[in-house]
Amino acid sequence: MKPIRHMLFGAAVAVVTGLTGLTAIAATPPNMLVIANRIDDITTLDPAQSFEFAGGDVSHNIYNKLVNFDPANLDAGYGPDLAESWTVSKDGRTITFKMRPGVKFASGNPVTAKDAEYSLRRAVILKKTPSFILTQFGFTPENVKDTIVATDDMTLRITTDKRYATSFVLNSMTATIGGIVDSKVVKAHAVNGDMGNEWLRTHTAGSGPYVLGSWKPNESITLVANPNYYGGAPAMKKVVVRHIQESSTQRLLLERGDIDVARNLNPEDIAGIRGKPGLAVDSELRGRIMYIAFNQKNKILANPKVQEALKYLIDYKGMQDSFLKGQYVIHQSFLPATFLGAISDNPYSLNIEKAKKLLAEAGYAKGFSVGIIVREAQERLEMAQSIQNTFAKAGITVKLTVGTGKQILGIYRARKHDIYLGAWGPDYPDPNTNASTFAWNGDNSDAAGLTGVLAWRNSWDNPKITKETEAAMIEGDRAKRAKMYEATQREFQKVAPFAIMFQKIEQTGRSDKVKHLSLGGAITAVSYWPVTK
Amino acid sequence: MAGIAEIRPKEGRRKSPFRAALEKAAKTIVTVVVTMLGLLFITFFIGRVMPVDPVLSIVGERASKEVYEAAYKALGLDQPLIVQFFLYIRDVVQGNFGISLRTGFPVADDIRRVFPATMELATLGTIFGVLLGVPLGVLAAVKRGTWIDQIARVIALIGYSMPVFWLGLIGLLLFYGILGWVGGPGRLDIFFQDEVPQVTGMILIDSLLDGNLEVFRNALTHIILPASLLGYYSLAYISRMTRSFMLEQLNSEYIITARVKGLSERAVIWQHAFGNIKVQLITVIALSYAGLLEGSVLTEIIFAWPGIGSYITTSLLSADMNAVMGGTVVVGLVFVLLNILAELLYQFFDPRAK
Numbered sequence: 001m002k003p004i005r006h007m008l009f010g011a012a013v014a015v016v017t018g019l020t021g022l023t024a025i026a027a028t029p030p031n032m033l034v035i036a037n038r039i040d041d042i043t044t045l046d047p048a049q050s051f052e053f054a055g056g057d058v059s060h061n062i063y064n065k066l067v068n069f070d071p072a073n074l075d076a077g078y079g080p081d082l083a084e085s086w087t088v089s090k091d092g093r094t095i096t097f098k099m100r101p102g103v104k105f106a107s108g109n110p111v112t113a114k115d116a117e118y119s120l121r122r123a124v125i126l127k128k129t130p131s132f133i134l135t136q137f138g139f140t141p142e143n144v145k146d147t148i149v150a151t152d153d154m155t156l157r158i159t160t161d162k163r164y165a166t167s168f169v170l171n172s173m174t175a176t177i178g179g180i181v182d183s184k185v186v187k188a189h190a191v192n193g194d195m196g197n198e199w200l201r202t203h204t205a206g207s208g209p210y211v212l213g214s215w216k217p218n219e220s221i222t223l224v225a226n227p228n229y230y231g232g233a234p235a236m237k238k239v240v241v242r243h244i245q246e247s248s249t250q251r252l253l254l255e256r257g258d259i260d261v262a263r264n265l266n267p268e269d270i271a272g273i274r275g276k277p278g279l280a281v282d283s284e285l286r287g288r289i290m291y292i293a294f295n296q297k298n299k300i301l302a303n304p305k306v307q308e309a310l311k312y313l314i315d316y317k318g319m320q321d322s323f324l325k326g327q328y329v330i331h332q333s334f335l336p337a338t339f340l341g342a343i344s345d346n347p348y349s350l351n352i353e354k355a356k357k358l359l360a361e362a363g364y365a366k367g368f369s370v371g372i373i374v375r376e377a378q379e380r381l382e383m384a385q386s387i388q389n390t391f392a393k394a395g396i397t398v399k400l401t402v403g404t405g406k407q408i409l410g411i412y413r414a415r416k417h418d419i420y421l422g423a424w425g426p427d428y429p430d431p432n433t434n435a436s437t438f439a440w441n442g443d444n445s446d447a448a449g450l451t452g453v454l455a456w457r458n459s460w461d462n463p464k465i466t467k468e469t470e471a472a473m474i475e476g477d478r479a480k481r482a483k484m485y486e487a488t489q490r491e492f493q494k495v496a497p498f499a500i501m502f503q504k505i506e507q508t509g510r511s512d513k514v515k516h517l518s519l520g521g522a523i524t525a526v527s528y529w530p531v532t533k
Numbered sequence: 534m535a536g537i538a539e540i541r542p543k544e545g546r547r548k549s550p551f552r553a554a555l556e557k558a559a560k561t562i563v564t565v566v567v568t569m570l571g572l573l574f575i576t577f578f579i580g581r582v583m584p585v586d587p588v589l590s591i592v593g594e595r596a597s598k599e600v601y602e603a604a605y606k607a608l609g610l611d612q613p614l615i616v617q618f619f620l621y622i623r624d625v626v627q628g629n630f631g632i633s634l635r636t637g638f639p640v641a642d643d644i645r646r647v648f649p650a651t652m653e654l655a656t657l658g659t660i661f662g663v664l665l666g667v668p669l670g671v672l673a674a675v676k677r678g679t680w681i682d683q684i685a686r687v688i689a690l691i692g693y694s695m696p697v698f699w700l701g702l703i704g705l706l707l708f709y710g711i712l713g714w715v716g717g718p719g720r721l722d723i724f725f726q727d728e729v730p731q732v733t734g735m736i737l738i739d740s741l742l743d744g745n746l747e748v749f750r751n752a753l754t755h756i757i758l759p760a761s762l763l764g765y766y767s768l769a770y771i772s773r774m775t776r777s778f779m780l781e782q783l784n785s786e787y788i789i790t791a792r793v794k795g796l797s798e799r800a801v802i803w804q805h806a807f808g809n810i811k812v813q814l815i816t817v818i819a820l821s822y823a824g825l826l827e828g829s830v831l832t833e834i835i836f837a838w839p840g841i842g843s844y845i846t847t848s849l850l851s852a853d854m855n856a857v858m859g860g861t862v863v864v865g866l867v868f869v870l871l872n873i874l875a876e877l878l879y880q881f882f883d884p885r886a887k
Binding site for chain 1: 634843
């Protein structure tokens with residue numbers, strides 16, 4: 001047995017060799033973009049199935065769609081992508097797309113209307129979670145043979161079951177599920193009639209600016225530039241997204257130059273890097289809306305004067321400027337800013353005197369008791385407490401019920417709450433996604449069970465607004481359609497039992513060398529191809 | 534067994550060593566199987582009463598009823614619980630832990646990916662813990678009551694009481710953020726990723742096998758900090774245990790005898806006292822190693838280390854029971870195997886155990 005000195009010596013050698021001179025100060029190569037993000041929600045890369053944020057980010061850079069947004073000008077709305085142009089039939093039911101000539105998939109196969117036909121039919125037939133984005137236009141596995149048809153290699157014709165606004169159909173095509181796959185490659189990998197669903201889970205077959213390099217769940221995803229991309233090879237030859245759970249870890253990596261972009265920094269870390277040399281902070285509006293809703297089954301809350309009073313009893317500005325600072329911005333209409341038809345009117349602010357007067361007129365001069373249900377999440381709890389305080393100033397006693405997401409959702413969907421406080425995110429980049437849930441209510445009976453519709457969950461039945469929503473859904477003229485949503489939202493702000501409060505801001509830390517990174521705003525996903533550094 | 538043989542001596546031809554070994558092996562196998570079955574049984578049923586809906590975590594809140602039900606059936610959740618359990622056991626025996634709902638990969642593949650990462654970290658951590666903890670414990674016992682003993686105690690107490698989360702972040706901030714001595718979170722710098730072919734999944738070993746010293750050095754700079762951190766925790770435990778084992782020996786009469794006989798202090802401490810605590814130490818080290826092999830969730834999160842601890846935890850939170858059960862089985866198996874290994878080592882070090 002060797003004496004103690006020898007053991008200590010061995011240990012010291014191990015430590016010293018580990019610590020001295022082994023590291024080189026890292027800087028990411030100039031043609032490589034390294035991003036820290038939470039990517040543990042990705043379960044599949046198949047565009048017909050993927051419905052999570054991180055998956056949408058990947059898909060957006062790998063698959064082209066028939067029409068898509070320009071990351072440099074998101075406000076312009078959709079424009080040509082794989083489809084160079086399109087025409088709409090007189091009855092508004094048939095859209096005929098002309099394909100862009102000379103475009104190739106990463107495999108080298110030409111992109112044809114047959115691929116588009118296969119991709120869209122496939123998404124309908126596979127019936128995965130996001131399939132409703134297409135099937136809401138009346139496509140079914142049985143009728144796609146007639147409704148989604150490539151009449152020749154360069155022409156695709158789709159026919160909906162009735163008239164819809166063209167912008168509604170085309171906006172929906174920009175969702176992840178509208179991604180066009182290389183039908184030759186996918187068919188070659190189909191097993192047991194799965195249309196390549198299993199293979200596309202971990203492989204990609206697109207024509208976009210990038211192809212999949214590797215995907216290690218919960219670790220990293222690597223994209224490699226596609227030399228065949230019709231828009232020209234992107235400047236970043238490689239994009240690596242690393243799964244880094246912790247905000248402080250992301251910040252350290254960013255400060256050391258080991259990553260170029262940190263996407264999940266908390267407000268403290270954002271404040272910490274602000275103003276540091278070489279770093280910059282971006283703020284971008286996202287699609288998530290924070291709101292409270294008053295259940296119309298509660299007699300007191302069904303009183304319009306009470307509703308109006310409550311909308312004046314929320315300290316929007318106080319919350320925005322304190323605990324929500326930089327995370328949320330005041331927004332009081334149901335369409336997120338940057339959506340077609342979005343408005344920026346914010347008519348309500350904290351006004352206790354006015355609220356008291358309205359309550360007195362309604363016969364509740366002394367206030368009343370009411371419950372608020374909320375999910376156990378920090379920002380939501382803080383909002384609920386702020387509202388509890390301001391309601392109390394008009395004599396309204398609030399009982400807070402805090403639970404897990406599933407518990408609270410259960411109560412909400414069963415219409416057993418008084419007031420619900422929570423968030424809503426759009427499912428696809430068309431105003432109808434939020435209009436059809438906040439404003440539309442086709443059948444208010446309990447038996448109807450429209451649990452996905454927020455108006456139904458709050459038992460709010462306004463036939464006029466429901467009709468307006470349906471009309472806007474089929475209006476063919478884009479500008480006219482936008483005007484219709486604007487009018488509906490102004491009406492909604494006055495009469496609906498919803499106090500829409502905030503829209504989400506995503507703050508990103510980045511190296512100031514990174515330019516032209518668009519996270520996609522409220523309507524789409526991140527775009528890596530315009531990035532330079 | 535020996536008792537029975539004595540009562541019925543007529544049958545008692547003396548057991549051949551071969552047969553004894555066979556019996557012992559059979560006994561071990563039975564223990565392993567029963568332990569694993571119990572483990573599976575408990576995790577399976579706890580998993581099924583958890584208030585999280587695994588179907589919802591696959592299809593999402595917005596899925597239609599049709600989509601939901603298709604997934605429900607595909608998971609076999611429409612079968613009675615006991616049938617589900619037996620189907621699961623049947624698959625496990627064939628080495629099939631099912632598909633992870635969260636990653637979409639076979640659980641076996643996931644574990645093959647995450648476990649080597651943990652193993653690498655835990656092994657290095659344990660080596661640190663043993664190399665530093667054992668001498669520290671011996672020293673503290675020999676110099677009992679002196680300032681050396683006090684310092685050893687403080688070092689160990691800090692190791693016990695500091696939250697790993699805090700210590701890890703401070704370590705990162707200091708050695709990576711400010712001094713830049715070590716690599717950052719993750720197992721390798723981005724540029725070295727996928728450079729060496731995966732053989733064992735442990736990058737330090739794979740890079741050596743490939744003869745790629747650059748990757749080896751880079752991996753070392755990344756692992757050194759989290760491994761030291763885990764090593765510190767196991768050092769705290771090992772040094773305290775070593776000290777108390779040593780004190781027990783040093784107070785024994787045979788030590789006094791040895792000293793009276795004029796043996797050198799070094800021989801007394803290392804040959805006599807230390808020689809006698811080796812078996813106990815093996816148990817302590819094996820337990821500490823097994824503990825690290827479960828994966829240290831917080832360390833893994835801070836250092837973005839894709840190990841089994843965070844794999845099981847995140848799977849649990851999203852009701853991915855296939856992954857949780859697969860992970861639990863592997864961790865359980867490791868515990869059992871380490872126990873067997875420790876037992877074999879006893880025999881090597883302690884003739885009485887034969």
